Amino acid sequence: MDLTHIHLLLNHFPTIGYIIGGGLFLLSLITNSDHLKVASLVVLLGISLIAIPTYMSGNGAQDAIKSLPGISKSLIQRHEGAALVAFGFMEFTGAFAWLGLWQFRRLTRVPSWNLAVILVLTLVTLGLMTRASNFGGEIRHAEIRASQGIVTSEGDSEGGLARTVGTFVTDKRWMWPTCETLHFIGLSLLLGVVFLVDLRVLGVVKSVSFASLHRLLPWAAFGFGVNVVTGMLFFVGIPAQYIHNTSFYWKVAMVMLAGLNALYFTVVDEPWALGPGEDAPFTAKFAAASAMVLWVGVMYCGSMLPFLGNSF
């Protein structure tokens, strides 16, 4: 199995996931159901996480098919550019969905301004994702191209946005060091908060309630956001040094699992009920310990990109 298989496996999730998540979200607004709201936000957040390996595996698939007969490079680039735009909106939607879940935990409701933002972003993202999927289908399905009158000769591309961004990242000498520095600042912000929360759940500083530390989670989310943006810029800059790198695969897999883990601490009742001086139940301790292992693993695999893999 290679990245082409993974891309084929994952590439329908963002579109179908957004139809399901967006549909549930609309239904939750119509019926004013809090349970549905939370469920739909979890779906939207989950899909925004799945979108990361979906986008990245696309470059692996591109690498595998670009020299096959009948494959148009311009169609691939158009799909890549459209996917990058859709990915950006999807991550924004995921960020506001997470914020909604965090707000729901603290306020027992999601503020109406955030519901409006999520609704608009979800609809726009769904449209962009449908467009990216359609462009993706055109690469291998001549019958769609023919029905839409698309010429596949090189140079007919409206896209190439991802390559434009990539060239900007690699050509501007200040770009890579800026992203690298911000990546470390984001990591420090993220791990600083995550380890604080995890250590409390494991029994350190028991006098502090979980709710007090839960308040800090948006700082970790902002750190994660900085890392997604800068990490994607690295990837779009030189995808070739990541798509054949085993250390990078492990890093992305652990980021996915750590994201799921973060959901536990954001929405589940068990840790939220942890008052000052109270001992956490086993499941919460297991989640905290696994979060620490996963984030250390993410850091390790990131550092080992040039040593276990072939980057730089």
Place this chain on the structure above:
Amino acid sequence: MPLPLAAILTVILLVLGATVVVGIAAYAVDRSTARQERKE
């Protein structure tokens, strides 16, 4: 090859700028939610 001075200054400015923007955004989220919590 070391970065030229202009590039180094650009990096510093961008990093400081982005850090301040993220800090203000996170602080604003914290304050507005805390205000709502007190109200309810």
